[in-house]
Amino acid sequence: MAAILSSHPPNQASVRAAATNPSSHPAHQLTLSSRPALPLRPRTRFPCVQCIYRPDFSGKGAIGSNRADWLSTCAILSSKVAVSKKQEETDKPVPGDGDSNKGVSGDEAGGKLSPVVSAVNGHISGSATLDLVPICNLPKALTISDLSPAPMHGSQLRVAYQGVPGAYSEAAAGRAYPNCEAIPCDQFEVAFQAVELWIADRAVLPVENSLGGSIHRNYDLLLRHRLHIVGEVQLPVHHCLLCLPGVRKEYLTRVISHPQALAQCEHTLTNLGLNVAREAFDDTAAAAEYVATNGLRDTAAIASSRAAELYGLQILADGIQDDSGNVTRFVMLAREPIIPRTDRPFKTSIVFAHDREGTSLLFKVLSAFAFRDISLTKIESRPHRNRPIRLVDDANVGTAKHFEYLFYLDFEASMAETRAQNALAEIQEFTSFLRVLGSYPMDMTPWNAPSSPSSASSPSPPL
Numbered sequence: 031m032a033a034i035l036s037s038h039p040p041n042q043a044s045v046r047a048a049a050t051n052p053s054s055h056p057a058h059q060l061t062l063s064s065r066p067a068l069p070l071r072p073r074t075r076f077p078c079v080q081c082i083y084r085p086d087f088s089g090k091g092a093i094g095s096n097r098a099d100w101l102s103t104c105a106i107l108s109s110k111v112a113v114s115k116k117q118e119e120t121d122k123p124v125p126g127d128g129d130s131n132k133g134v135s136g137d138e139a140g141g142k143l144s145p146v147v148s149a150v151n152g153h154i155s156g157s158a159t160l161d162l163v164p165i166c167n168l169p170k171a172l173t174i175s176d177l178s179p180a181p182m183h184g185s186q187l188r189v190a191y192q193g194v195p196g197a198y199s200e201a202a203a204g205r206a207y208p209n210c211e212a213i214p215c216d217q218f219e220v221a222f223q224a225v226e227l228w229i230a231d232r233a234v235l236p237v238e239n240s241l242g243g244s245i246h247r248n249y250d251l252l253l254r255h256r257l258h259i260v261g262e263v264q265l266p267v268h269h270c271l272l273c274l275p276g277v278r279k280e281y282l283t284r285v286i287s288h289p290q291a292l293a294q295c296e297h298t299l300t301n302l303g304l305n306v307a308r309e310a311f312d313d314t315a316a317a318a319e320y321v322a323t324n325g326l327r328d329t330a331a332i333a334s335s336r337a338a339e340l341y342g343l344q345i346l347a348d349g350i351q352d353d354s355g356n357v358t359r360f361v362m363l364a365r366e367p368i369i370p371r372t373d374r375p376f377k378t379s380i381v382f383a384h385d386r387e388g389t390s391l392l393f394k395v396l397s398a399f400a401f402r403d404i405s406l407t408k409i410e411s412r413p414h415r416n417r418p419i420r421l422v423d424d425a426n427v428g429t430a431k432h433f434e435y436l437f438y439l440d441f442e443a444s445m446a447e448t449r450a451q452n453a454l455a456e457i458q459e460f461t462s463f464l465r466v467l468g469s470y471p472m473d474m475t476p477w478n479a480p481s482s483p484s485s486a487s488s489p490s491p492p493l
Contacts, residue, residue, distance in 0.1 A: 186209060186210065186211065187207050187210045187211065187231045187232055188210070188211045188213055188229070188230045188231045188232070189203040189206070189207050189210045189211065189212055189213065189230060189231065189232045189233065189234055190213045190214075190215050190220075190221040190224040190225060190229070190230035190232070190233040190234075191203045191212060191213070191214060191215065191221060191233070191234050191235070192214075192215050192216075192217065192218050192220075192221050192235060192313070193214060193215075193312075193313040193314070193315055193316060194214050194313060194315045194316050194319055195212075195214060195315065195340055196314075196315035196318065196319075196333065196334060196336050196337030196339075196340045196341070197214075197313050197314060197315040197316075197334075197337075198236075198265060198267055198314065198315075198334060198358060199234060199235070199236065199360070200212050200214070200315075201265060201334070201336070202234050202236070202263050202265045202358070202360040203234040205263050205265060206232075206234050206261060206263045206360070206362050207232065207234075207362075210232075213229070213230050216312070218235060218247055218248055218251055219251060221233045221235055222235075222251050222254075222255045222257060222363070223255075225257055225363060225364065225365060226255060226256070226257065226365065228365075231364070232260075232362055232363065232364055233257070233362070233363040233364075234263070234360050234361070234362050234363075235248050235360060235361060235363065236248065236358050236359065236360050237249065237359055237360070237361050238358070238359050238408070239267070239290055239294070239356070239357070239358045239359070240353070240355060240356055240357045240358075241293065241294045241351070241352065241353055241356055242289075242290040242293050242294055244410050245290070246412065248361075249410060249412055249438055250412060252381070252438075252467055253381055253436065253465075257363040257364065257365065258363065258364055258365070258366065258367040258368075258467065258468045259361045259362065259363060259379055259467050259468025259470050260362050260363065260364045260367065260368045260468060260470050261361070261362035261368075261470045261471060261473075262359060262360065262361050262362065262377065262470060262471075262472065262473045263359075263360045263362065263473050263475075264357050264358070264359050264360075264473050264475070265357065265358050265360060266356065266357055267294070267351060267356045267357065267358050268334065268335070268349060268351070268356075269291060269294065269295050269314075269332050269333070269334070269349070269350050269351045269356075270332070270333060270334065270335050270338060270345045270346075270347065270348050270349070270350065271285070271299075271302075271330050271331075271332060271345070271346045271347035271348075271350050272318050272321070272330060272331045272332070272333055272337065272338045272341075272343040272344065272345060272346065273321065273327075273329070273330040273331070273343060273344060273346050274321065274322070274325065274326070274327050274343060274344070275342070275343070275344045276344075277327050277330075277344070277346070279302065279303075279304060279330075279346055279347075281327060281328055282304060282306050282328060282329065282330050283306055283307065283328045283329070284306050284307040284308070284309055284328065284329050284330075285299065285304070285306050285307070285308050285309070285329070285330045285331070285332060286308075286309045286310075286311045286317045286320065286321070286329060286330075286331055286332075287310075287311055287314050287317045287331055287332035287333065288310070288311060288312070288313055288314045288317070288332075289310045291314050291332045291333075292308050292310065292332065294351050294352060294353075294356055295332055295350045295351055295352060296308075296352065297352045298347075298350040298351065298352055299350065302347060302350075306330075311331075314331070314332060314333040314334065314337065315333050315334070315337040315340075317331035317332070317333060318331040318333040318337040318338065318340075318341050318343055319337075319341050321341075321343065322341035322342055322343055323341075330346060331343070332350070335348075361379075361468075362470075367468060367469070368468075368469075368470060369446075370444040370445040370446040370469040371444060371446055372444055372446050372447060374471055374472075374474075375442065375471070375472040375474060376442075376443065376444030376445075376446075376469055376470065376471055376472060377407065377440055377441070377442055377443075377469070377470060377471075377472045378440070378441055378443055378444065378445055378450060378466065378468070378469040378470075379408075379438070379439070379440045379466070379467040379468050379469075379470075380438075380439050380441075380454070380464065380465065380466050380467060381436055381437065381438050381439070381463075381464075381465050381467060382395070382436070382437055382439070382457060382461040382463055382464045382465070383414060383434070383435070383436045383437070383461060383462055383463040384460065384461050384462050384463075391460050391461075392437070394460050395437075395457050395460055395461070398453045398456040398457050399441055399453055402449040402450075402452065402453050403449075404441050404442065404443045404449060404450065404453060405441065405442045406439060406440065406441050406442075407440045407441065407442060408438070408439065408440035409437065409438070409439050409440075410437070410438040410439075411435040411436070411437050411438075412435065412436045412438065413434070413435060413436070414434035414435060414436050436463075438467075441453075442472070444469055445466065445469040446469075450469075454466070
């Protein structure tokens with residue numbers, strides 16, 4: 031291949047000189063081969079480019095050894111000519127790279143030097159015209175720490191709970207995972223989704239209270255979501271009657287709190303002589319926040335002493351729960367289950383259903399644990415959402431309608447034990463649905479009924 035690039039085509043004198051002396055070529059003329067000079071053409075105003083494909087030119091590593099290289103070279107040279115032509119037509123010099131004497135072309139008409147700007151495929155290359163991404167804004171490469179597993183038990187974790195700061199669930203999260211980053215959620219459903227979407231590492235949610243009973247909403251969510259129970263924590267609940275500073279109980283017309291808290295303090299509120307309306311609220315701490323934010327001097331809230339401290343309320347009455355042994359059981363949820371062991375007391379939670387008639391089936395399921403000396407700690411029934419009604423036809427009586435139930439059951443055994451595995455294998459023969467919600471360590475922390483708010487706020491170390 032021979033390529034000739036010149037800003038001004040040679041005149042007749044230079045051609046005759048080149049013919050008599052082949053070794054003397056003009057300085058501005060680039061020749062890639064010894065091919066005879068091309069026929070003379072009339073002088074033109076603009077630079078021109080001529081590329082000749084030489085298939086016989088096949089030097090090792092040389093440009094032009096194949097047709098693809100020849101086409102690429104032609105495109106680059108053509109783009110340079112197009113840019114130079116555009117600059118001469120507009121007569122607007124392009125700013126250089128800071129050196130006024132560097133990279134200028136040969137046309138000095140009018141005393142102006144036109145810088146030669148390299149171009150590829152018709153686009154001028156240079157930081158002044160191209161939108162280059164700064165190096166500091168490039169994405170950071172992944173490291174091995176980004177792919178490491180979630181922190182272990184007791185490490186710095188993001189723990190989701192339902193409520194606002196000052197809620198009992200926040201205290202349970204701190205008891206289960208000391209020094210964790212507690213993430214408040216406005217609903218139980220949001221706490222489940224926060225773990226599933228990797229916004230949080232764990233969730234701590236209540237499932238039952240010694241006075242108010244089971245929290246059915248969370249039992250339903252345990253079945254709906256695919257999280258695993260990895261632990262439990264039992265938190266003593268110490269209720270306080272909170273109001274704005276300076277308010278006396280005679281001024282109160284209503285008390286707001288979570289329905290469970292209102293039920294746990296029903297008799298005490300009556301004994302205090304409070305003729306007030308009781309209104310349910312989403313959360314105990316949220317009720318305290320509502321009173322403080324709106325400046326309600328006729329409304330009190332039932333919440334913890336920590337909520338009083340956070341929202342600037344006074345404690346009108348302390349320890350107003352009907353039973354001093356008021357305890358709420360929380361479960362810790364994670365995306366992955368833990369490995370069951372036998373070196374400490376474990377508890378296992380399951381849920382099952384059946385599609386057969388009669389109550390003998392439930393007796394068979396419970397007998398599978400009794401025969402193996404496995405203690406049951408909890409049994410809860412919930413309506414079957416997918417099949418709530420079961421019809422039983424009797425030719426003499428008619429059609430009977432029975433509710434279909436799901437049964438939640440907790441028993442004291444680890445799934446690493448053979449007796450627990452055999453019990454579940456036997457239960458599976460009688461049930462149409464069986465799922466293990468989790469096998470986790472039991473909360474064996476010694477518990478004493480708190481006599482003051484300070485003792486309630488200093489729980490024992492977690493498992």
